[in-house]
Amino acid sequence: MDKTFEPHKIEQACYKHWEEQGLFKASGEGDPYCILLPPPNVTGSLHMGHAFQHTIMDALIRYNRMKGNNTLWQVGTDHAGIATQMVVERRLNAQGQNRHDLGREKFVEKIWEWKEESGGTITQQMRRLGTSPDWDREVFTMDDNLSEAVQEVFVKLYEEGLIYRGKRLVNWDPVLLTAVSDLEVVSEEENGHMWHMRYPLTDGSGELIVATTRPETMLGDTAVAVHPDDERYQSYIGKTITLPITGREIPIIADDYVEQDFGTGCVKITPAHDFNDYDMGKRHNLEMINILTDEAKINDVAPAQYQGLDRFEARKKIVEDLTEQGVLVKTEAHKLKVPRGDRTGVVIEPYLTNQWYVAVESLAKPAIEAVESGEIRFVPENWNKTYYQWMHNIQDWCISRQLWWGHRIPAWFDEAQNVYVGRDEAEVRAKHKLGDDVVLRQDEDVLDTWFSSALWPFATMGWPKETPELETFVPSSVLVTGFDIIFFWVARMIMMTKKFTGKIPFKDIYITGLIRDEKGDKMSKSKGNVLDPIDLIDGIELDALLEKRTTGMMQPKMAEKIGKQTKQQFPDGINAYGTDALRFTFAAMASTSRDINFDMGRVEGYRNFCNKIWNATRFVLMNTEEFDTGRDGGEMQLSVFDRWIWSQFQQTLQTFETAIAQYRFDIAAQHLYEFSWNQFCDWYLELSKPVLNSDASTDAEKRGTRHTLINVLEQLMRLLHPFMPFITDEIWKKIKPLSANQTEVASIMSDAFPIFNADKVDQQALDDIEWVKSFIVGIRNIRGEMDIAPSKPLPVMLKNVSEQDQNRLDVSGQYLAKLAKLESMTLLGSDEKAPASATALVGEMEILIPMAGLIDKEAELARLNKAAEKLQKDVARTSGKLSNENFVSKAPAAVIEKERDKLADMQMQLDKISEQKATIEAL
Template identity: 45%
Template sequence: MQLEKAYDPSQIEPAWAEWWVSEGLFKADAASPRPVFSLVIPPPNVTGALHMGHMFETSQVDITMRWQRMRGRNVLWLPGTDHAGIATQMLVERHLAKDGIDRRDLGREKFLEHVWNWKETYGGKIVGQLKRVGASCDWTRERFTMDPGLSRAVAECFVRLYERGLIYRGEYMVNWDPGTLTAISDLEVEYETQEGSLWHLRYPVEGADGDFVVVATTRPETMLGDTAVAVHPDDERYRQLHGRTVQLPLVGRSLPVICDDFVDPEFGTGIVKVTPAHDPNDFAAGQRHGLECITVLDEEARINANGGAYAGLDRYKARKRIVEDLTALGLVDKTEEYTNNIGRSQRSGLAVEPRVSTQWFVRTKTLAEAAIQAVEEGRTEIAPEQWQRNYFEWMRNIRDWCISRQLWWGHRIPAWHLEDGSFVVARNEDEARTEAMRRGLRVTHQETDVLDTWFSSGLWPFSTMGWPDSTDDLKAFYPTALLNTGFDILFFWVARMMMLGIAMTDEVPFRKVFIHGLVRDADKQKMSKTKGNVIDPIEMTERYGTDAVRFALVASAGQGSDVVLKEERIAGYRTFANKIWNALRFVGMSLEKAGAGVWTPANLAEYRPLPDERTGEVSLADRWIFSRLHTVATQANEQIDSFRYHEVASTLYHFFWHEFCDWYIELKKLSFEEGSGLTNGWKNMLAATERSLRLLHPIMPFITEDLWQRLTANTPGSLKSIALTDYPRSAESDADPDAERRVEILQDLVTTARNLRAELNLPPREALHGTVFSKDEITLDVVRSEQDALRRLANLQATACLGAAGAGQALGHTADFDLAVRLPEERRVALRSKLEKQLATLVKAETAARGRLGNRSFVEKAPEHVVSSLRQKLSDYESQVERIQNTLTGL
């Protein structure tokens, strides 16, 4: 195995990414008898490019999926994209606008042709990027929300909901986006506070010459559509107005004074104007009082013909003009500064206009009840738990969902209008015609509105698997095991999937939901194109390697919390990849010198370290590393299983760098001999190396695949890919507390000696001659048996001595031993302040421990193991304090 000195991910990653796909390694098998683990990807917008949020989510999911696969599950990770109604339509419209083409000139059919062409040409971008970063999806099952099968599921779902009375059509006030010219749902409105004004306007009271009422409003331009003014019924100040009428300025219309408790007497003057066509509260009040609903704004939010002289003006220009005109008439009582909350369209960014129009709605109450119940009963579990509370909160206050959009790109609502103005809802046109005929009517045309994108996304977990047919995939993989997604679409998507999934399949769509946070830049700002602070994952991938990027992402995020991503951190994990690379490079080089050839054991999963041919015993280093591998495997399995990705990252990072490289390789070096051939010591090392690569594979798939392939090349019977091997498991029989204890002592000896060397400024080449004093037999035994290691790792030549060092002798102290080294007097004195500091820390700990043990209620109430371990610690402290004091008195 020959490796370059420095790891260059760009040399290996693209090829492995392609190979994984072309070999079909991640294809799920609906007929497999193995236990299933399935997940559907939150389908990215087909217009999209991979951003850090996707990369973060994909990294977490890929870790779980690769791990599940390696522990023998029949894994389905189903990929695909979303047609993203408004977003895509806007994008293609802008595209066409560059050539001076307006979609309205093209007409619906032609425009949709353009969108489909656009999708065919550019829509695969994000999918290609997902493949590039190694997402282990089953690409043979890739879906798109407007595939024929999925569109059929959409129509089917719509019809079933309609038949159950859960979809209705009617004229209601909705959020209208004057930019995209469509209704949008409550969720698509984003609120922000804005400094504005509150105008107090005078409306003359009819039949009371010179008298007027003052109404306060933030939207004077809507006065053109006023059809009443309202007061609170209990508001004594305005009792005399009950039953009167006022005159609407500029228009001259006579408005009744109505009494309604929706009026807040504290707001403004306690009298409000009522504009049923342009305010949700007023709309409701209008319905209660049978008021006329006069629309004065058109779909682009300009004053319409009902606005008389103001017709054609934009809403803000009209506002200005109306205020000016009223001021001129002396009808503006006063103007106050006022902070109001304005709703903007998520898509166009324009202020949303409440507008009465005919739309389609889903009646959500019963659907939400079932979705709440499913989580309450634990059929679906939402983690981290805080999001569960959020879910309940939203579901319990849910409002009906406006699902119709006045767009062209999307699933056209499966309803057909009839010649008498009624309509039929049907799965397709044939069915509609048949039904129309039964009623003795003709179909005039299909509904022109399309469905909210989230309607089809809401069916994704099962529409992708062939529903409504009872397919093998559906039987095998539904409900899915897990959904991993961001909190930003908890309501948009997760909640809708729960409602629609349960309603359509009588099953929850997923057993578990894991909600992750957002990726932010180094200043904790949300990444956005407009801010220009986006870090492009593909660029990072090319610069540092996919493994480094995904490692940085998962390691930076505690469970469910946001990721603060810094490029240096990614660079840091590239060095980790380089460390792995060089460790394997070293193994390969040494192996060649040994003339051992390439080897891996036949049964990797059950490999146990073999005894040294000469001594007949397994070496300490091998016993130790297999014991550590056992512990680390136990932790890694638990951590991935519970989505503690940042913990598994840190566990494996620490293990590989600071145990495998820093100690295991260094210890194994001692026993390398040129031309030794394939000794058992070598077999153990190769097996430990291979096992470490498997541990790392889910989190760093590229480098581990590459190195694993090199390590196992030409091994008869080896598997095709590391992705198909078993993930290392707990192996109790490898646990070896004695080896761990001995290595720990060895590490302490080495560290203590190095520390002395550094403190005393001794040149590395100068050997330290010393004596290790201890009352512990194992410690003394380690000193005797690890002479070689002490010399090579610390340049220490030590003899073991039972007992404690004499006054002034020892210079390094641990709980287990004193280390005395031969030094000229003046050098020894240099250690005084260091020893005093160490002493102070110990005395503090000793005092605290003694205090607690002297407290009777602690001894009585604390668990036995806590008390006894504290006693042990106290005696360790006491012994060390005594020994250090002894050294100090002698200095």
Template identity: 55%
Template sequence: MELAKSFDPAEIEQFWRNEWEKRGYYAATTDASKPSFSIQLPPPNVTGTLHMGHAFNQTIMDGLVRYHRMRGYNTAWIPGTDHAGIATQIVVERQLDAQKVSRHDLGREKFIEKVWEWKEKSGSAITGQMRRLGSSADWDREYFTMDADLSGTVTEVFVRLFEQGLIYRGKRLVNWDPMLGTAVSDLEVVSEEEDGSMWYIHYPLVDGSGHLTVATTRPETMLGDSAVAVDPTDERYAHLVGKMLTLPLCGRQIPIIADEYVDKEFGTGCVKITPAHDFNDYAVGQRHHLDKLSILTLDAKINDQAPSQYQGMDRFVARKQIVADLDALGLLESVKPHKLMVPRGDRTGVVIEPMLTDQWFVAMSKPAPEGTHFPGKSIAEVALEKVASGEIKMVPENWTTTYNQWLNNIQDWCVSRQLWWGHQIPAWYDEDGKIYVARTEAEAQTQAGDKTIRRDDDVLDTWFSSALLPFSTLGWPAETPDYKMFLPSSVLVTGFDIIFFWVARMVMMTTHFTGKVPFGTVYVHGLVRDGSGQKMSKSKGNTLDPIDLIDGIDVETLVAKRTTGLMNPKQADSIAKATRKEFADGIPAFGTDALRFTFASLATLGRNINFDLSRCDGYRNFCNKLWNATRFVLMNTEGKDCGFEGHTAGECNKEKLNFSYADRWIVSQLQRTEMEIAKGFTDYRFDNISSAIYKFVWDEYCDWYLEVAKIQMQNGSAAQQQATRRTLLRVLETVLRLAHPIIPFVTEALWQSVAPLTGYVMDPAGDSIMRQSYPEARPDKIDEKAEAWMTELKSLTDACRNLRGEMQLSPALRIPLIIAGDTAYRPALQSFAPYLQGLAKLSEVQVLEDFPESPAPISIVGNAKLMLKVEIDVAAERERLTKEITRLDAEITKAQAKLNNESFVARAPAQVVAQEQERVANFSTTLIKLREQFSKLKD
């Protein structure tokens, strides 16, 4: 296949993206004789398009999938999208708002139709983007979390948990978003420090003996106070515990209680306890059996449980009025500025209100009944055991601590949401409020008899259905072939931000319902941030669309994308100016491979991934370098005998071939690279994998071996030329397979041209690199003698190049080199001569016992001395030698000081001491030779 002169990623990507999928190469196989590798995609929300975090995550997953597919595993990458209840409902409601229509105007059924329309649009965009990224998922297995089969599993799980006594309905305190009118999870609450106030309020003692001063940041909730608490060890208030206070503005009497929750150093040491409006107060209330008086409506207005003058007021309007009334009564001591953490809904920005409401909960700590997989143990307890036993492994291991801390302090899980979009809870109520949980309405009606029933309006938390994905996507409760082969999956690749909300819950639900763990390994990666470590967000104006990096984008289009939808004109203007300054020329088209290579290189084990756009440029250059290197190899091998017989690069009569030290060196280095990459995949160190590929291809194969190969093909014997061509092809073909999981498109395009020349017989129906075996190292091919020879050649070449540079010789000027060494060393130097001539651009290389008298500069490499035969500036050479002699003197002094330090010699490893001794010896030998050369220079 003829290779184009230049690398055009767009054309290649489009062709192979369609070709791979059309040929069915992504489809999972279920050959029982093979090992299996399966992976679940963390399903993106159908709320728009993929972001940089998705692209990073999917690059890592696809790298693992392609690697294991090439290793012959039954490989299943199961893709899907999540209905994302709250997030998706908000998107659609905002669209309706623009049309001056509310969901209540439409009604539930019509509104749900609108959401499905949006899902089809967004879901298609997401899967299209995944395909653009080269994700080789099994698209025939694609799911949506509200598909009929998955919805059936959700219902089955809910009903079984209810029947087992592990799901219940109760009135509990939850995070409440007053704008959305629903409970929200901790994940959907963002707490940030804000400027606020601390109000100091007098609470009079009922007996008239004085008052307590309470410090609070929320004076409006005092209308629901049930007590004032002090530290049991606080001597200031010990005599008052048990006495009664008059609650200001309400007239109710409340007790003074002692509880260890109180920090006596904070504020006045007296804390108002409002069990219905604060999570900590709720716990205190439980311990002391206090009333839970809710004084807010679900839209955060004062309700009829409060004094009439405040009823109907918004909570923050009521705050101002309450403070004013307290001040008028002389009960407000002072107001002081105070920094506090304010919880806001991440979707609405509204202050979250702890609200006492009726919700459905999954019991986290209650023992499972008989008949389940782990009777007598809670689902949280089992989840802890599975990680503790090593059945599930966390990478990096330190995330195990985070996982354990959350599960050891877990509360019952609120799974109900007051939304319309989602899995409607399979519960019905009769006119007396009795609950019937059933798989169908008909089943519920049978339970209720002749009573009229209505279905619960609430839907389930999105994380509930997501927690079931490891088995719901494989056909459970039926034990399908997929279920048997791909559960547990091999690895879960996810960010650390959802260890609590998704990872732990998948472990709990999967073990409880299947008896199996959901996955063997959890690879936890960091979160993608901008180049300076800032979180990427619309409000910061620093977001990047991965597709824009692939295709390129002009600066004004980028400005429009970053500012559209921002309500604050000043903010939009600031972001526009910053964007124009940073991307004056827009963003060039890097192509998918360069973007994937960049993500892989950034995949360290840290918490943050700072995305540096300049890396994309470097990896685009790498793809170009690989392309040009392949063109060179093809031009020098096509139509020539390359020493291959049969169908693979491994079959040929090597007796016909004369492999040089350089040939053996590059093959040896290839084995070391293959070992490093294999370890990288085992350790989930994609940064090490990408580094190994880059260094080998750029630094060794392209910068050194290709140059050496030119010399061998020009000057070598027929047998050596044949061996060189074979090595060029064999190594290149192997490199393409090695790099394919990271950069699939360019490697496929190049392999199509290279593979036939290695004796590979292409399938007429079409073949692909992704169907080839992944390279494995052969330690017997590691040749330390050849490596030492090449190391010496590199040092000699670098010395020649440095001499040329110091003498400011034009690269086009070819001059002679004299290289001197003792009798025993001269044959080795003679073997380097033809290579040095080509690599250092010399007219000839003479190997002598010693130099003729000359003031020309000399470079010393080990036992060899090198001199370029050229007229020189004596004064300049004396200056150069003086600098080098001074440098070596300093190095010797520094190393000798370490060796003279008894403490260093005693404590340092023997290897380090020996290394310092060797440095002193080498520096001293070189110094003697340089001084000899200096003495020959005449003024």
């Protein structure tokens, strides 16, 4: 083996071997275990959220594959209607063209060309992460068989009256010229204004003052609303006002939705341009007046002077006109939530258009019952409340988009605008007996991407055909996803799968937290805190990192700020940590928290963990490769140390499996780390040396220890493999032949997961070695406290030695002498007085080390006083900072907490020094 672990030398070759050998395929044997990959956008690249969730999924897949289950990880990508169309349109724009120059058919051809050239970025990056889905089953939501499923579902739902076309209010992006989902709308607080206007009563008896943040929408007002119990306006209800500028007469209505104590208690109602107003308009049968074009310009319904103006230009002119007419009462600064398109950044308009909808109420009921009955389980369980809240208040689902890329709606219109739905035009004509003289035009719209994604659990398994996969892998075992798409995807998959297969889509829904930076801030390009998983795997130089983070920044000052932050955080760029260290970091962070702060220090720590395992393997190989490890049946005698490490391994294995069953990957990782680093790599390797190197050890004892070394390490690699696939495979190939008569070793993936064996748990050995460890740690602590060199042999006196202590000394005494570097061990009677000594306790047994001749009392006290003096200065400095109100009020909470932790640690160190001084002064 190489002296150092270098991930880049093994990872890609290892993955290529796995894929070529077909090791990711379902075996066809054992209990079915299936995970559906939430299909990433075909335009996307691997980000930290993907890497986190993919690590969790892959760990479950590898674990179950090794457990002998019939394991399938179904992989695929989503056609991402809006995102993909935008990517290709930008490419055309760069060539001086647009999609209209090409026409729909040629434009779609261009998208397919782009998909073949550039649409596989994320799947290649998934390979770098070591994920092991069945790539031969990779699907794309626009594949012919998935398109057939989409078409079939649409037609059947339409025939049952569950899909309909209607004019309703939607989120409208005036740049993309399409309806968008709530998930594609980002609402953030911005500075704006509130304009207060007079609306005069038609009979001249008075006026109402209304306020709005969007004055241009008054052109579409169809009522003013007050609360029915508001005494100020009781006499106004039923009257009308004359709308300024337009001169239209509109009613004053009463509605419980109006808040009496907000503003003036009077609200202008524009049903065609506000979602709340739309609901009120339906309740009161108000006219719906749309005043905008698709491009968000004022249309010809409005007075002539505003027609053709952009909505914000119109706002400015209307405010000027209202001021001139004396209608504007006042303008005040106002903070408000502004909805913007997440891709265009443009303000989204509530817009009244004809769209296709799914009537979801009847679909929602069985989906709610599936969770209520426990048939589907949310993990953590609290997320079912979020699910219920949305499902019990569910609205019909707008499924049409005004795009060219996507599943085109299978509906045709005749010249009289009658609509016909079918799988193709020929079916429509045959079904409705339409002759060739009837001209049909297919609907221009495509289906919302979430519509095809909702069919993912069964469409990927071959539905509407009856396939073995449909029978075997529906329901799948667990869905791993984020809380932000419980509404948009999870709920819809449950509804659609129940409707079309009668089954649930998955048994468990494991909701992961959101990966944030180490300060708890959301990762975003504008904040300059985005981390690329591939950069963490391969490393990246500072210049390249700066270019990546600042390229495309619209504001030079922002780019400068992000550049400065990056240089401070990564002055030498980002080191290469390798895939295994990154994956183990994700596993260790996978708690039940909603937000997970990503700490670069942990990746560094787990890179060191990989090195530790690598170096431990080199030690094991040096002591087993040319020796008899018992695989040929020679006599073996296991020492108490051997029995102890086997017991520790069995307990770790049992804890790991319990944690995985509960989706507590953090607990599983914690126990793997503790066993691997502390118990095996530190303690057991150290404990094995006296057995292997002593002339007093028999061949059977040495063979037993070598057998334990190689076999515990081999099984440990299998235990670690789901989290750390590359390093474990590389090590396993080298050690497997030494643990069994096996010369050809394909991959650790082909081996079985370790099986818990209660017979290998030796409680006596566990207790005995904990005693040995306490003994050694006690000696080492005294050395550290008294500044005694590790190489200096120490005389030890033991007092209060019980019969059990004596038995343990008889068994382990010779090893203790070597491991703790002892000159001698003397047992003192209960009445014997020891000279001035440093002491440690192992249970009730006292360990005493006489200090005479071992330390220079005055020099040691001087050293401790100097250390205490430095700490006291640091304590004073930190205390002063924390008592400074200016610092505490301005510093981030995380910084303040760090300072408090530092202060507590320094106080603890001072207390320790005081104890050491007291001990030395007593000598």
